Amino acid sequence: xxxxxxxxxxxxxxxxxxxxxxxxxxxxxxxxxxxxxxxxxxxxxxxxxxxxxxxxxxxxxxxxxxxxxxxxxxxxxxxxxxxxxxxxxxxxxxxxxxxxxxxxxxxxxxxxxxxxxxxxxxxxxxxxxxxxxxxxxxxxxxxxxxxxxxxxxxxxxxxxxxxxxxxxxxxxxxxxxxxxxxxxxxxxxxxxxxxxxxxxxxxxxxxxxxxxxxxxxxxxxxxxxxxxxxxxxxxxxxxxxxxxxxxxxxxxxxxxxxxxxxxxxxxxxxxxxxxxxxxxxxxxxxxxxxxxxxxxxxxxxxxxxxxxx
Amino acid sequence: xxxxxxxxxxxxxxxxxxxxxxxxxxxxxxxxxxxxxxxxxxxxxxxxxxxxxxxxxxxxxxxxxxxxxxxxxxxxxxxxxxxxxxxxxxxxxxxxxxxxxxxxxxxxxxxxxxxxxxxxxxxxxxxxxxxxxxxxxxxxxxxxxxxxxxxxxxxxxxxxxxxxxxxxxxxxxxxxxxxxxxxxxxxxxxxxxxxxxxxxxxxxxxxxxxxxxxxxxxxxxxxxxxxxxxxxxxxxxxxxxxxxxxxxxxxxxxxxxxxxxxxxxxxxxxxxxxxxxxxxxxxxxxxxxxxxxxxxxxxxxxxxxxxxxxxxxxxxxxxxxxxx
Numbered sequence: 076x077x078x079x080x081x082x083x084x085x086x087x088x089x090x091x092x093x094x095x096x097x098x099x100x101x102x103x104x105x106x107x108x109x110x111x112x113x114x115x116x117x118x119x120x121x122x123x124x125x126x127x128x129x130x131x132x133x134x135x136x137x138x139x140x141x142x143x144x145x146x147x148x149x150x151x152x153x154x155x156x157x158x159x160x161x162x163x164x165x166x167x168x169x170x171x172x173x174x175x176x177x178x179x180x181x182x183x184x185x186x187x188x189x190x191x192x193x194x195x196x197x198x199x200x201x202x203x204x205x206x207x208x209x210x211x212x213x214x215x216x217x218x219x220x221x222x223x224x225x226x227x228x229x230x231x232x233x234x235x236x237x238x239x240x241x242x243x244x245x246x247x248x249x250x251x252x253x254x255x256x257x258x259x260x261x262x263x264x265x266x267x268x269x270x271x272x273x274x275x276x277x278x279x280x281x282x283x284x285x286x287x288x289x290x291x292x293x294x295x296x297x298x299x300x301x302x303x304x305x306x307x308x309x310x311x312x313x314x315x316x317x318x319x320x321x322x323x324x325x326x327x328x329x330x331x332x333x334x335x336x337x338x339x340x341x342x343x344x345x346x347x348x349x350x351x352x353x354x355x356x357x358x359x360x361x362x363x364x365x366x367x368x369x370x371x372x373x374x375x376x377x378x379x380x381x382x383x384x
Numbered sequence: 385x386x387x388x389x390x391x392x393x394x395x396x397x398x399x400x401x402x403x404x405x406x407x408x409x410x411x412x413x414x415x416x417x418x419x420x421x422x423x424x425x426x427x428x429x430x431x432x433x434x435x436x437x438x439x440x441x442x443x444x445x446x447x448x449x450x451x452x453x454x455x456x457x458x459x460x461x462x463x464x465x466x467x468x469x470x471x472x473x474x475x476x477x478x479x480x481x482x483x484x485x486x487x488x489x490x491x492x493x494x495x496x497x498x499x500x501x502x503x504x505x506x507x508x509x510x511x512x513x514x515x516x517x518x519x520x521x522x523x524x525x526x527x528x529x530x531x532x533x534x535x536x537x538x539x540x541x542x543x544x545x546x547x548x549x550x551x552x553x554x555x556x557x558x559x560x561x562x563x564x565x566x567x568x569x570x571x572x573x574x575x576x577x578x579x580x581x582x583x584x585x586x587x588x589x590x591x592x593x594x595x596x597x598x599x600x601x602x603x604x605x606x607x608x609x610x611x612x613x614x615x616x617x618x619x620x621x622x623x624x625x626x627x628x629x630x631x632x633x634x635x636x637x638x639x640x641x642x643x644x645x646x647x648x649x650x651x652x653x654x655x656x657x658x659x660x661x662x663x664x665x666x667x668x669x670x671x672x673x674x675x676x677x678x679x680x681x682x683x684x685x686x687x688x689x690x691x692x693x694x695x696x697x698x699x700x701x702x703x704x705x706x707x708x
Contacts, residue, residue, distance in 0.1 A: 166687045225690070236690050241620070241649045243694055299624050303646035304690050310635035310642070317635065321628035324561065361636075362488070362545065365629045369549075369556065369563065 084147040084267065088183070092204040092272040095258060099143055099265035100136070100187060107132055108282050109189045112160045124311035125174055128158035128282060136284070140185050144267065144286045152289035153183075154333060161186075161281045169202075169226040169251050169275045173238060174312070175285035176222025176270060177305060178319065180297055185284040186266040186274070196262065197278035200255040204271055211249050218271045223305060226251065226273070241302020251275075291333045295323040317364070318343055325372045339375075346371060395456040395503070398523035399593040402579045403452065406586035411445070412509050415607055419471045419509070433476040437469030437607065445469075445609065453503055453611040456588060463503045465614040465658070467495075469607050472506075474517055474600035489522075489546035489572045489596045493633050495610060496542030496591055497559060498618055498644060499658070505609040506587045514580040517604035519587060522594045526575040531566060542591040543630070546572060558629035572596075616658040620648040639683070643668050646693045650700050663705050668696055 087094035100108075108128065115126040128136065137155035144153045159174055172184050188197030208215040214235065218224060223238040228248070235244040251273065260266060268274060298319055301309065309316040322339045323329065331339070346367055350359060359367065394401035407415075415437070422435035446466050453463035495502060506519060528535040534555065538544060543559040553571035555564045568574075572594055579587055589595065623644060626634070634641040647665040648654060656664075671692060675684060684692065699705070 164687070166685075225687070227691075234694065236694070238690075241645065242652070243649075243697060299626060301624060301645065302649050303642045303693060304686055306634075306645045307638060307642045307686055307689065309631075310638035313632070313635035313638075317628050317632050320626070320631050324627045361629065361632055362547070364632060365545065365556065365558070366547065368628055369554070 088147065088267055088269060090205065093201050093266060093268040094147065095260060096143060096147075096265045096267060097261065098263050099185075100139070100263050102263065104136060104139075105187075105189055105262055108136070108160075108187075109191070109280070112189065112280065112282070115160070125308070126160045127315075128160070128284075133158055140265075140284050140286060143265065144183060144185065147267065153286050154289050154291070154337075155185075155284055155286050156333075156337075158282055158284040160189075161276065161283050163276050163279050163281070167225060169255075169273050171218060171222050171224045171273060172270060172283065172285075173223035173305070173308060175283070176239065177309060177316075178293065178298055179285065179287050179291060180222065180270075180294075181287070181291075182270050183286040184268045184270060184272075185286055186268060186276075187264075187282050187284070188260055188262065188276075188278050189280045189282055190262050191279040194278060197260045197276075197281070198257055199260065199266060199274055199276045199278070199281075200252065200257045201266070201268065201275075202251060202255045202273040204269070206254060207273065210254055211246065213244075214246050214249065217244055218273060222270050224273070236304070238302055238304040238308075239300065241305070287333065289333065293331050293333055293336045295320070295329045298323075314358075318347075321364075321368045324368050325375060327372065327376075343367070343371060392455040395588060395590060396458050398525045400521050400523060400579075400587060400589035401456075402581065403586040403588060405584050406448075406452075406505070407507055407509075407584040409584070412584055414444075415469075416509050416605065419473065419605055419607075422471060423473070423476065433473075435471045435476075437471065439468070442466055442469055442609075449505060449609050449611055452505070452586075452588065456503060461501055462613045462615055463501075463611045465612045465662070467502070467610045467612050469609050471605065471607055472597075473603075473605045474597075475603055475605075477597075477600050487597055487600075489520075489594050491538075491542040491544045491592055491594055493543040493558060493630075494637065494640075497623060497630065497634065497641075499612050499616055500542060500559075500591065500622075501540065501613065502591045503611045504589050504591065505611065506589065506606055507609070508581050508583050508585065508604060508606045510603060510605040511581060511583050512602045512604070514582045515578075516599060517602040518578060518581050518598045519595050520576040520578050520598055521587070521589060522572050522575045523577060524593070526577075527594075530575055531568075531571070534564060534566060537562075537564065538592060540592055544594075545629075546594065556629070558627065558633070559625065561625075561627040612658070614658050617655050618658060618661045620645065620654040639672075642689070643672070646689075649693050650696045650705075652697060652701070660705070664696070664700065667705065668693065671696070 084094040084096060111129050111132050112126065140155050141153045175182050204215060217235055221237050221239050225236040227234050229245060231248055233246045233249045235246060237244060258266065318340060321343060322336055325339055347359065350363065350367055391401035391403055418437055418441055449466050450464060457463050511517065524535055524539060541557060544555050544557045547554050548569060551569050552565045552567050578598055581587060643665055646668055647661055650664045651660065672684060
């Protein structure tokens, strides 16, 4: 596999925040992703909620990406919790990822452009964090400490919308287009970025996979620390984040190892599916979902007592 | 008009009181006409089939409600700001196929998340039978006598749902994320009172009083005016303290809670006075509404909403909106 920025992909990610890996996915896999995205269109009026890669396809693609990331610099074992489609929204401009950051403060973003129309390749601009640190230490600090940033030109300034800490930071004007590197990716190439890399896609559609270390600890407070924009996005994905928050209710803990989190999430989803079938409804109402959480909490506590007994 | 005598002391002690003939016939007919218009509009609160009285239509009732709320206030709990009017119609519940929380014992949720104490002036406008389709309530005097620890824990709090499991009554506070099981089946049924009410009579109750709709067998229409305190300090943390049930509730009324979060963002701090909060919140709601109208009614996307909040924050920093 070829890569772009420096000596090896692992070093590139460590020093420059990103690396391009060629031929990460095959044409058939890209086609499956594009088809999956199209099948998720529900005809609703915008603003559309983000669309996640469907479970079956995620299970096919995730092992490949995990191996890809594990290969780049012998990092710890990786997990791929989610993949989300990114139709390019010109209004958004320079940003760091938000949905993945809502759950994980530290992750790698595997960004893969998907062919749409007749463009021969895809382009995306990225800012090397080491360059940013030199040119705008203040923005580099904000970017390093936070995810979910969106940048926009203000009157004589650059405004950082920090959706995680629900604040606006006004910075001296900075031409990020000049500071950034415009990368060209062939179909099938993947851009691996750290969560703190500012980027701005130019093509129409991509899919962005969040990759984290297997021993990541998931923090309840991190998920629930929010301002208006984060709340709006989480509420658009109500079913997803409802389950994530419920996992902590069920465990009655504020921190969980990712493996524990995933195990409880899977059990909750199974019970939810059982309840949907039993009650013959398409979704659980407020009380029905809370009943499920209550019962699962008690079952878990009972199992724990039996083990201790 | 109102003296701090018997019925109002009941609000402080039991948590509720009945005020006969609180609204007169013209007021009742006017509100029925407003309901008929309100039920034609899309529902704002997707959790419940409960249309709102437009805020501009609250004005004629303001003095009467605030005088009553003043009489019900104590030295520590002052109610002096009329917040909203919500219609509760049994015919809308019957139309709604999903089971409603209103038939189960509860204290109110959505309203509680920002301001934990309020007064609910629940007034039937149409009620064919004084003995039916009203509200069952449990007074704190009865709860305290039966379950003193439970009463102590629940006093001053809302957003609790009640259900039955294995012969116990379960109290689940969805804001504080606490659960209590009392080994008495149907505990609240045994403690309940059902005030007989006719059109215009008012059941006034604190936000921590457990209640449930008696039945939906008759065509009953009621309005519920909510009165809050203006001396409170609101915090972003109170919104963020949540478990799954609270998130579920808030996310279903996404636009409304996004504005609540955004209000803190405009002020640029995590705690603000009730007066400033409402000034900023109402300005945001009004501008968001106007922008939506200008765009043919479409909801603002995240970028445009963020821009609107940023502009208001700039204006606030420039000296506008001082919460006075």
